[in-house]
Amino acid sequence: MEKNLEFPDLLRLIDERSTAFRAVVAAAPGLDAQVPTCPGWTLFDLVKHLGGGDRFWAAIVGAGPADAPPAEAVAARAALEVPQEREALLAWLDASTQLLLGALRAAGPESGCWTWWPASQSPQTAGGTARHRVQETAVHTYDAQLAGASPQPLPVELALDGVEEFLFTVCATPSAWPHKPTAFDFHAAEGRSWRLTVDGDGARITRIPATGEDSDAAGASVHGTASELVLYLYDRIQADSLHVDGDAGLLDLLRAWEPEEK
Numbered sequence: 001m002e003k004n005l006e007f008p009d010l011l012r013l014i015d016e017r018s019t020a021f022r023a024v025v026a027a028a029p030g031l032d033a034q035v036p037t038c039p040g041w042t043l044f045d046l047v048k049h050l051g052g053g054d055r056f057w058a059a060i061v062g063a064g065p066a067d068a069p070p071a072e073a074v075a076a077r078a079a080l081e082v083p084q085e086r087e088a089l090l091a092w093l094d095a096s097t098q099l100l101l102g103a104l105r106a107a108g109p110e111s112g113c114w115t116w117w118p119a120s121q122s123p124q125t126a127g128g129t130a131r132h133r134v135q136e137t138a139v140h141t142y143d144a145q146l147a148g149a150s151p152q153p154l155p156v157e158l159a160l161d162g163v164e165e166f167l168f169t170v171c172a173t174p175s176a177w178p179h180k181p182t183a184f185d186f187h188a189a190e191g192r193s194w195r196l197t198v199d200g201d202g203a204r205i206t207r208i209p210a211t212g213e214d215s216d217a218a219g220a221s222v223h224g225t226a227s228e229l230v231l232y233l234y235d236r237i238q239a240d241s242l243h244v245d246g247d248a249g250l251l252d253l254l255r256a257w258e259p260e261e262k
Contacts, residue, residue, distance in 0.1 A: 007109040010130040017137040018097040051096035058103040065112035121172040159226035174202040175259035182219035188226040220246040
């Protein structure tokens with residue numbers, strides 16, 4: 001069974017994707033370019049969001065175990081002001097990423113911290129935070145690329161981990177599924193597969209063989225590259241961009257589901 005990415009790999013990928021993000025912003029005709037996958041946002045807004053998120057999570061990781069994010073971090077994010085000029089803005093974003101990486105290194109992967117996913121299958125640790133920030137940075141890099149009409153697939157190493165990370169963090173919940181029990185299988189062309197089972201006990205994720213295990217148990221099976229699966233899960237591309245077996249309408253129910261407890 002494949003292992004998750006190690007903590008040093010997660011830090012490396014955060015740095016790499018942030019560097020790729022800054023390169024897109026540096027080459028863009030202007031910071032006022034619209035971001036199609038973030039309606040109403042410009043490239044400038046996207047930079048502010050990503051950098052502000054890096055600083056926010058750096059403060060959370062640095063604070064250690066807690067029942068809520070530090071009040072000062074919440075206030076700082078709400079009052080965030082960033083440079084307007086491109087070169088200074090890019091330097092600010094780089095500094096933001098380095099603050100996050102520094103906090104993660106100082107804490108170590110097992111250090112506890114507040115997260116918004118206490119009821120999920122992802123740990124409330126610096127390691128869990130790093131794993132999620134990799135994906136947020138990667139998806140926003142795709143957003144920035146799309147604003148410049150040059151979107152690129154997510155790197156395979158990152159995307160394979162990203163499918164599971166999304167399912168573990170965003171989908172897993174003890175809240176009861178309000179429809180008939182079923183399962184969703186996600187098959188990455190690179191050779192990994194996962195099953196999301198939903199019923200009265202909530203939603204839980206398991207890895208399954210790439211060839212499928214009891215495939216008839218799945219109400220819907222989604223096939224694509226790991227990058228396509230991540231982008232679909234983050235609502236960057238639609239299901240018709242993938243191959244779906246079974247009842248595609250179940251995917252609409254899954255998308256619309258808002259569990260009471262996360």
